[in-house]
Amino acid sequence: MTAQKPDRRVQRTRQLLHEALISLILEKGYDRISVQDIVDRANVGRSTFYDHYQDKDDLLVSDLEVFHGQLGQGGTEAPAGDVLLSSLHVFQHAQDNYHLYKALLGGDGINLILRTSQKQLSDEVLNRLDERTGNGRVDIVPPDILANHLSSSLLSLLTWWLDHEMPYSPEKMEEIYQYLVKPGVDSILNGK
Amino acid sequence: MTAQKPDRRVQRTRQLLHEALISLILEKGYDRISVQDIVDRANVGRSTFYDHYQDKDDLLVSDLEVFHGQLGQGGTEAPAGDVLLSSLHVFQHAQDNYHLYKALLGGDGINLILRTSQKQLSDEVLNRLDERTGNGRVDIVPPDILANHLSSSLLSLLTWWLDHEMPYSPEKMEEIYQYLVKPGVDSILNGK
DNA sequence: TTTGTTATCGGACAACATGTCCGGTAAATA
DNA sequence: TATTTACCGGACATGTTGTCCGATAACAAA
Numbered sequence: 001m002t003a004q005k006p007d008r009r010v011q012r013t014r015q016l017l018h019e020a021l022i023s024l025i026l027e028k029g030y031d032r033i034s035v036q037d038i039v040d041r042a043n044v045g046r047s048t049f050y051d052h053y054q055d056k057d058d059l060l061v062s063d064l065e066v067f068h069g070q071l072g073q074g075g076t077e078a079p080a081g082d083v084l085l086s087s088l089h090v091f092q093h094a095q096d097n098y099h100l101y102k103a104l105l106g107g108d109g110i111n112l113i114l115r116t117s118q119k120q121l122s123d124e125v126l127n128r129l130d131e132r133t134g135n136g137r138v139d140i141v142p143p144d145i146l147a148n149h150l151s152s153s154l155l156s157l158l159t160w161w162l163d164h165e166m167p168y169s170p171e172k173m174e175e176i177y178q179y180l181v182k183p184g185v186d187s188i189l190n191g192k
Numbered sequence: 193m194t195a196q197k198p199d200r201r202v203q204r205t206r207q208l209l210h211e212a213l214i215s216l217i218l219e220k221g222y223d224r225i226s227v228q229d230i231v232d233r234a235n236v237g238r239s240t241f242y243d244h245y246q247d248k249d250d251l252l253v254s255d256l257e258v259f260h261g262q263l264g265q266g267g268t269e270a271p272a273g274d275v276l277l278s279s280l281h282v283f284q285h286a287q288d289n290y291h292l293y294k295a296l297l298g299g300d301g302i303n304l305i306l307r308t309s310q311k312q313l314s315d316e317v318l319n320r321l322d323e324r325t326g327n328g329r330v331d332i333v334p335p336d337i338l339a340n341h342l343s344s345s346l347l348s349l350l351t352w353w354l355d356h357e358m359p360y361s362p363e364k365m366e367e368i369y370q371y372l373v374k375p376g377v378d379s380i381l382n383g384k
Numbered sequence: 385t386t387t388g389t390t391a392t393c394g395g396a397c398a399a400c401a402t403g404t405c406c407g408g409t410a411a412a413t414a
Numbered sequence: 415t416a417t418t419t420a421c422c423g424g425a426c427a428t429g430t431t432g433t434c435c436g437a438t439a440a441c442a443a444a
Contacts, residue, residue, distance in 0.1 A: 007412060009420055031223065034401060045422040050403065118348075141371050145352060149372050152348035153341060156310075160340045179333050180341050183375030197442060201391055226430060237393040242432065 014052055016042040018063055030060070121151035141188050153181050206244060208234040210255055222252070313343035333380050345373050 020041035212233035317339035
């Protein structure tokens, strides 16, 4: 079993496909891209694509691994005992890789349902917030961000509940939701 | 302009397509469904499908409108001055329409990227939470729900930031994130 | 019941997408 | 230089999409 040097062409081809996918997601949205689009953009033969990946999703997942890898490393480890995520590192990394993040998280192609539902809820919250402007620390947390937070928290909690086959009653979930978000809202709106 | 009675066939056809879509999403996931699958299940001609909807997405969006409509009505209006969403109503409605909700929000087909990223973050938070079990009100808010909340909040905040072209600095976003979630976490972990 | 309308059907069509297989070529390693 | 192998391009069968058409049967109105 002699040591094998890796063929330099492989990495290059995968890199080309990677870049093509990202740029195409930005232009057309993930689900409007065909394998043909990707290989045209990358100047790679279509059969070569299938030598590397099973399908379009496979390429995306492989890209996501790089994405998560970069995100994990380089960040100062969270202070021991601190439960909160080091969001600063996330935001800085997103700023440094704006296009990548925007392609993966932004836009509207990928998450049609959740985005539609959340916008609906968020608008509703925003309406209520408008009625109580002036007081509170709105300077620190803008109302639209607060609305976004409240609606997305509810939807993610709901999604968790469904994925786990509704292990608690709606009343219990309501209680949990309150415990999670109310202290934050109070401290912002009532100036603590 | 005489009053026209609606043709009863129309509503029936749309209802059949609606039911077929929902059941198929549950079985295969949204993006693995073809129009052919839908019309086969619904016993509707394929050309008839295109008489009603432009494409698969169009049918889904139309279903979402019903979804949001049901969600909006019937809920006791939020107490005036209360900013929080009436999550109880949402959870009850989800319980009454479990299959619909599960089809639209559950599973993994529709939100590959966000779900993958969130699971990553959530696991990380959960690890940290394990180190401080015992104290706090874990009985009210289970650790995995708390981890889910913290990670999804960060991702939704990040998504908002990207969609609005990064109007604040990463440091400012970090501050906002802390303001939003920290009070809730503290009250849960430290027993207030 | 009769009449006029129209929703539905099924088939046909072109264009495109998918995944696989193959032999030839060129670039890599040894 | 010799040998391995990554890449290419073409071909193939299969499936998907969106559109158009004429025929049929269900409908509303009279």
